[in-house]
Amino acid sequence: MTILAEADRASGEESMEWIIKSEELDKSFGNFEALRGISLEVPAGSIYGFVGPNGAGKTTTMRILTTLTRPSAGEAWVAGHSVLEDRRAVRRAIGYMPDEFGVYEDLRVWEYLDFFAACYDIPENQRKALVGDLLELVDLSHRREEMVDKLSRGMKQRLSLARTLAHDPQVLILDEPASGLDPRARVEIRELLGELAKMGKTIFFSSHILADVEDVCSHIGIIEAGELIMQGSIDELKLQLMAHREIVITVLDHAVAERVRSLVNNLDRVVAAEIITPKNGRARVRVDFAGNDLELGELSRRLVADDVLLLGFNEEERDLEHMFMRVTRGLVT
Numbered sequence: 001m002t003i004l005a006e007a008d009r010a011s012g013e014e015s016m017e018w019i020i021k022s023e024e025l026d027k028s029f030g031n032f033e034a035l036r037g038i039s040l041e042v043p044a045g046s047i048y049g050f051v052g053p054n055g056a057g058k059t060t061t062m063r064i065l066t067t068l069t070r071p072s073a074g075e076a077w078v079a080g081h082s083v084l085e086d087r088r089a090v091r092r093a094i095g096y097m098p099d100e101f102g103v104y105e106d107l108r109v110w111e112y113l114d115f116f117a118a119c120y121d122i123p124e125n126q127r128k129a130l131v132g133d134l135l136e137l138v139d140l141s142h143r144r145e146e147m148v149d150k151l152s153r154g155m156k157q158r159l160s161l162a163r164t165l166a167h168d169p170q171v172l173i174l175d176e177p178a179s180g181l182d183p184r185a186r187v188e189i190r191e192l193l194g195e196l197a198k199m200g201k202t203i204f205f206s207s208h209i210l211a212d213v214e215d216v217c218s219h220i221g222i223i224e225a226g227e228l229i230m231q232g233s234i235d236e237l238k239l240q241l242m243a244h245r246e247i248v249i250t251v252l253d254h255a256v257a258e259r260v261r262s263l264v265n266n267l268d269r270v271v272a273a274e275i276i277t278p279k280n281g282r283a284r285v286r287v288d289f290a291g292n293d294l295e296l297g298e299l300s301r302r303l304v305a306d307d308v309l310l311l312g313f314n315e316e317e318r319d320l321e322h323m324f325m326r327v328t329r330g331l332v333t
């Protein structure tokens with residue numbers, strides 16, 4: 001977000017630190033606008049989670065970045081190459097894993113990788129070692145003679161990921177790599193993405209589940225109905241969302257709660273305050289607070305100074321998913 005934008009301006013260079021960058025991408029299918037003004041900034045070396053509900057436009061965006069679809073308007077660059085002008089160079093720089101696993105059922109695991117390595121013009125005498133390395137990386141060495149269609153979904157996803165690595169691309173574009181997997185297989189994919197990032201690859205991957213990307217990503221972009229509604233590093237997004245902290249104040253009864261509500265409503269940094277359902281017979285007030293810790297301490301001091309008997313003064317722990325829900329529900333502006 002702002003910090004990245006400023007760094008970009010300061011460097012005075014066009015798109016050097018963004019390994020993927022798009023400017024105002026639009027895509028229409030007939031009258032339907034699937035993408036509206038998508039401007040992505042994916043820093044080199046990042047693990048960028050591209051998150052949004054089904055139908056938001058994730059696959060369409062990825063198909064543009066991989067040169068499989070042309071945008072109706074706008075432009076994008078991958079590893080410095082234009083997706084409109086220099087499609088071959090873009091394709092060389094990326095490994096793309098589509099959301100559907102292709103049908104190559106009558107191949108063995110090693111043959112499948114050997115086939116794709118051959119497609120990338122890797123000489124025959126190098127392919128054996130390469131296939132061995134790739135299988136080891138995705139932990140499928142013990143399945144090398146297995147027929148591809150006998151693999152579990154999680155293994156197929158890992159095999160598919162290995163395939164995108166055959167030509168040692170700088171950038172991986174992975175469309176919902178964890179979709180349809182059981183929790184254990186999701187963790188395995190996540191760990192694998194972390195390893196690939198350590199090898200210096202930039203990973204741009206999509207998911208419709210925010211919680212899925214939170215642990216592994218350094219950056220996030222959130223797309224909804226064809227528009228990018230947020231983008232930045234995880235830390236920046238958390239900070240931005242944290243500007244709206246949720247404090248629950250517990251007091252003896254409803255009358256005290258009323259007094260607390262009207263009191264805090266007049267204080268700086270309080271965005272809103274409302275009485276919520278009692279818990280264990282105690283009245284509670286929830287405060288949407290936009291201040292730092294010092295200001296939060298000040299808030300509790302004011303209550304005490306006004307003779308409010310505080311039974312509880314707690315900040316709700318919130319994960320990214322929860323905060324995001326509040327933002328998109330319009331609770332936070």
Ligand SMILES: Nc1ncnc2c1ncn2[C@@H]1O[C@H](COP(=O)(O)OP(=O)(O)O)[C@@H](O)[C@H]1O
Nearest residue numbers: 029032034052053054055056057058059060061
């Ligand atoms: N070839 C196409 N023709 C018509 N509509 C399409 C086509 N591809 C995608 N769409 C529509 O564009 C929207 C975005 O689709 P998609 O990019 O696949 O979303 P996501 O991957 O986020 O689920 C959806 O409403 C989808 O129905």
Ligand SMILES: [Mg+2]
Nearest residue numbers: 058059060099
């Ligand atoms: Mg999709």
